[in-house]
Amino acid sequence: xxxxxxxxxxxxxxxxxxxxxxxxxxxxxxxxxxxxxxxxxxxxxxxxxxxxxxxxxxxxxxxxxxxxxxxxxxxxxxxxxxxxxxxxxxxxxxxxxxxxxxxxxxxxxxxxxxxxxxxxxxxxxxxxxxxxxxxxxxxxxxxxxxxxxxxxxxxxxxxxxxxxxxxxxxxxxxxxxxxxxxxxxxxxxxxxxxxxxxxxxxxxxxxxxxxxxxxxxxxxxxxxxxxxxxxxxxxxxxxxxxxxxxxxxxxxxxxxxxxxxxxxxxxxxxxxxxxxxxxxxxxxxxxxxxxxxxxxxxxx
Numbered sequence: 001x002x003x004x005x006x007x008x009x010x011x012x013x014x015x016x017x018x019x020x021x022x023x024x025x026x027x028x029x030x031x032x033x034x035x036x037x038x039x040x041x042x043x044x045x046x047x048x049x050x051x052x053x054x055x056x057x058x059x060x061x062x063x064x065x066x067x068x069x070x071x072x073x074x075x076x077x078x079x080x081x082x083x084x085x086x087x088x089x090x091x092x093x094x095x096x097x098x099x100x101x102x103x104x105x106x107x108x109x110x111x112x113x114x115x116x117x118x119x120x121x122x123x124x125x126x127x128x129x130x131x132x133x134x135x136x137x138x139x140x141x142x143x144x145x146x147x148x149x150x151x152x153x154x155x156x157x158x159x160x161x162x163x164x165x166x167x168x169x170x171x172x173x174x175x176x177x178x179x180x181x182x183x184x185x186x187x188x189x190x191x192x193x194x195x196x197x198x199x200x201x202x203x204x205x206x207x208x209x210x211x212x213x214x215x216x217x218x219x220x221x222x223x224x225x226x227x228x229x230x231x232x233x234x235x236x237x238x239x240x241x242x243x244x245x246x247x248x249x250x251x252x253x254x255x256x257x258x259x260x261x262x263x264x265x266x267x268x269x270x271x272x273x274x275x276x277x278x279x280x281x282x283x284x285x286x287x288x289x290x291x292x293x294x295x296x297x298x299x300x
Contacts, residue, residue: 003034006296010289011036017285018274024191025293028202028255028263032300034293035191042269043186044137045146045244046108047194047251051137053105053218054201055125056097056116057211058132065119067098076111081277082245085109105218108243110143117142122187132206136193146180146246180246191267194253198265202255216240219254226280228268231287232256232294241266248272250282256294264294 001009014021014036022042024035059065072094076087085107086093095103095112097119103112117125122139129137176182199205201212219240225233227250233239241254253267268290272282 003296006292007034007036010292014270014285014289017281018272018279019282019285020271020273021286021289022191022269023286023290023293024195024265024267025290025297026195026199026265027297028199028265029261032297033195034297036289036293038191038195038267040269041136041138041183041188041190041193042251042271043181043183043246043249044189045187045246045249045251046110046113046143047189047242047244047253048137048139048187049104049108049113049143050197050215050219050242050253051125051129051134051139052113052116052120053101053215054132054197054207054211055120055128056101057214058128058208059120060097061208061211065097067101068096070094070096071100071115071118073100073111073115083110086111086115101218102221105215105242106221106223108224110146113143132200134193134197134200137187137189137197139187140185141187178247181249191269194267194269195265198253198255198267202263202265216255227283228252228254228266228287228290230284231291232266248275250279250286252286262298264297266290266294 022037022040024033024038026033060067072092073086075089075091076083077090078087085103087110100112100115103109104116122141125139179185200207201215219242220238222241224243227243228241229239236259238257239254241252244251248271250272251269255263255265257263268286270286272279
C-alpha cells in the first residue's frame with residue numbers, strides 16, 4: 001500500500017472507531033515522518049508533565065534547585081477515579097524534589113506535579129522550553145485544574161453526560177465551554193510540537209545531555225502502559241513514554257528503540273467521539289494506528 005492510501009485508510013479506521021486522531025511518527029535518525037493532522041493543537045492533559053520534568057531538571061543543573069530538598073505535601077484526598085499517588089493520600093507527606101519528579105512523570109501524580117509547579121511556575125516552564133528552542137507547547141496552568149471538570153460533578157453512573165458535554169460543547173476554532181478543553185486557556189501542544197520535544201530529548205540538542213538522559217530514564221519507567229505500550233513494547237524494543245488523559249482525550253507520546261538501532265518518536269493525540277468514560281477499544285485503536293505508521297516507516 002502506498003503512503004497516501006495508508007494514511008487514508010488509517011484516518012478511516014480511526015473515524016469508524018469513534019476517534020479523531022492527530023498522530024506523528026518520526027524516524028529519529030533519518031527525519032522521515034508520517035502524520036495525520038500533526039499541526040493541530042490539542043489540550044495536553046498530563047503530557048505537560050514531561051516539559052515540567054525537563055524544566056525542573058534544567059533548574060537543578062543550573063543550581064537553582066536541589067533534588068534532595070524535601071517539601072511538605074498536603075494530602076490530595078481525591079476519591080474520584082483516575083488520580084494516582086499523593087493525589088489520593090489522606091495524610092501529609094514529606095517528599096524530595098527528585099522523588100516528586102518520579103511520582104509526577106512515572107506515576108502521573110497531579111499533586112506531585114503541582115508541588116513542582118510551585119517551584120517552577122507554568123510561565124517559567126514555558127520560558128525554559130523557549131530558551132531551549134522548543135516552540136509549540138504552551139504551559140498555562142498546573143494540574144489542580146484538571147481535577148475540577150464536569151466529570152467530578154456527576155455521579156459515577158452519569159459520567160457519560162460529562163463526556164457528551166466534552167464532545168459537543170466545542171467550537172470550530174477549538175474554543176470550548178469546558179475550560180480544560182479550550183485551547184486558548186488550557187495547556188496545549190500539537191503532535192509535531194511533542195515530537196520535536198522527543199527528538200530534542202533523544203538526539204543531540206540544546207538540552208544538556210545529563211538532563212535529557214534523566215528525562216529519558218523517567219519516561220522509561222512510566223508505569224501507565226495500557227495504551228500504546230502493548231503495540232510497541234517487546235523483548236526487542238525499549239518503549240519510553242508518557243500518557244495524558246482528560247475527559248474524552250487520550251494521548252501518549254513515546255520513543256521506541258529497536259535492538260537493530262532504529263529509533264522512532266511516536267505521538268498520538270486523540271479525542272473520542274463516543275460519550276463513555278471506559279473505552280479500552282479506543283486505546284487499542286490508537287495504538288494500532290500509531291504502529292501502522294511506524295511499521296510503514298520502518299519498512300522504508
